[in-house]
Amino acid sequence: MAAMDPDNARQEQERQGRRNRHDRNDLQGEVDLQAEVDRLMDGLRSDLVRLAAIPSVAFPGFPDEPVRQAHDLLVELLHEAGVERVERIDLPDTAPVIFAEIPPPAPDAPTVLLYSHYDVQPAGDESLWRSPPFEPTPVEEGGESGLRARGVADDKSNVIAHLGMLRVFGGRPPVGVKIVFEGQEEYGSPFDDYPPSDPGRFACDAMVIADLGNLRPGTPTLTTGLRGAAEVVVEVRTLREPRHSGEFGGAAPDALLVLLKALSTLHDVHGDVAVEGLRRDEWTGTSYTEDEFRDLAGVEDGRPLMGSGTLGERLWSGPAITVVGLDAPSVEHAAAAVVPYARAKLNLRFHPLQDPREARTLLVDHLAALKPFGIPLTVTPGDTGPGYEAATDGPAYRAARTALKEAWGTEASYVATGGSIPLVNGLAQAAPDAEVLLFGAQDSMCNLHAPNERVLFSELRATVVAMCAFVREYAADFEGGATS
Structure with a gap:
């Protein structure tokens, strides 16, 4: 038998170590969970840099090879995280969809579907970027460190957050997991309408759609509505x-x-x-301050905003x-x-x-x-x-509120978004009884779809913690008969 490559040997040793730690129930407490995520952050940052350096633009006129390269890297990272079953869904005129699955650890354990996408928007006018868009560059903002690159927030940071959760649990989380990493979300593809045609593949008890994030850095946010x-x-x-x-x-x-x-x-x-x-309708959740919105929208000084009523009504409801x-x-x-x-x-x-x-x-x-x-x-x-409005009174939302508070140290806020994620409705039709949660590592100040897109490592870290705490809490609530 040939000798194992040193890097592969190290990766296998790390995987086994994570499995052993999980088997000893070392990840049950909040302190241990946070410490384990901290231990893994250097590797997660490194993998985010690798992924963000790939110009995986799935628009017409752009080369296909970078999209395939991003796909192949994620398949590799999923296997390294302990996922044995990794497949691809090939549909006409679209990039391959990665589908992976980890069976539930027990017959009565719930299954959670995790979604993100690995394609990115085109960089646009590169003269407006402070650094080349596909050369991931360290940034500092408000005393926090992060990374600047096209797609680093939307949506590659959320892909890495899902992988981080799997690594923490050594590939054996306390719930069944189905993973969907899409490769042509930004341009749109037939995959938006595919899930209802194959409902068994996407059947789950809850789904985490990680294609957005917090209202502002440090404010844990659940998005409950899409216009x-x-x-x-x-x-x-x-x-x-x-x-x-x-x-x-x-x-x-x-x-x-x-x-x-x-x-x-x-x-x-x-x-x-x-x-x-x-x-x-009246908006009763959290919203931007007017100053925040003016800054985000780039409103010229002295110009009034359009409309009347709260910002939440004008933007979301x-x-x-x-x-x-x-x-x-x-x-x-x-x-x-x-x-x-x-x-x-x-x-x-x-x-x-x-x-x-x-x-x-x-x-x-x-x-x-x-x-x-x-x-x-x-x-x-x-x-x-179509738009979408989530029901927020089930066990998955209870688990998510607990998890986000554990990760960020404060109660979660509810917001909506004027943007649309067409796939949400397709997945909701395929699994009509599943709770749909939308949260992730982005924040409203991250410049998604704009020059100088960035993600903060503090938001990435907290999102990994939240993902881990969510599956832990959801499994416990499910076992406690919350859905009976």
Whole structure:
């Protein structure tokens, strides 16, 4: 038999040591759990650097090899963490999905599904980065150390947090585990709709969707709602071609003015959405301060925010309509002519519990009923995505609240998000009785999808602690008959 490679021998020794420590029940107390995570942090940081250095952008026009490289590295790390069953799900026109499974340690133990994704957004304008986006670089922020790189927060830190939990328990956590690491979340893929077609594979008692994080660093946060999304295109044609504005302006109908008149009806004088029937409820959870939000959004000094009511209502439990695209002559190339054609693309975000087709129809009907200056509009409905609102009164949420307090030292806050995670609904359909928890190592100040994305190591460490404490508490609550 060939001699074992020294690195492999060391890794096997570490795995066996973790198993032995778990067997001696050394991880049952809070102090031991935190100490074990601290012991593993150097290795977790090192693996995060390795993963973040891979430009795994799964957008059209980008090379496939880095995505496959990230996939292969994670398969290797899962095996090293003690996971024996690691598979891949191959669907048309998408990167491979990693599916791994650890059986429950006992027939009555619960199963937890863990989700993250290993693909990242494109880097964008690299001149705006303080360091090359795929050269992980140490950062210091508010006395905390961290790492800067594209995708280091969204979502590779959360992938590493899942691996950290597995390492703490030597690959044998007190619950059954199913792991889903997706490879094309940022661009979108057929995997969003796949889980309901294979419900047995995704069956579980609870799932942790780690594709987001805390409201601010140091504030443990459970995201309980996701707004839905819809797109609508509105266009108007008034002339066969442009006409001289001096000779025809004032009587010839200007398509751009017609469109702007229509768009102005979507909001009232305060900036609140004025489309009848779009649901808006009071927000009772935690939210940003106005100063935090202004800083995060990059609002120019002296400019008021849009809308009225609390920030939570405007951002999470109420609707928002944004003009995300406009077809009209550019200022730079403008001619002195009446505009014959104009078009706008609208993005609608709506209450987590409102039906997506209903919300889209309300916007379409509002626009279709208008005839600015007597000119009809052509309104075309686009894609929709449902929102999601979690039930928070089950044993998994009780375990999560305890776990997050143990990890961060303070009670967890509830927030929602205006962004969407389409896969959440697919997984919820596949496992309709499972509790869905959304938490992770990101924070709202991490610059996800923006230049200079970063993650703080303190948030990564606390997330690993929280993952470990969650499975420990959930297993104990489940054994205690909490779900009977």
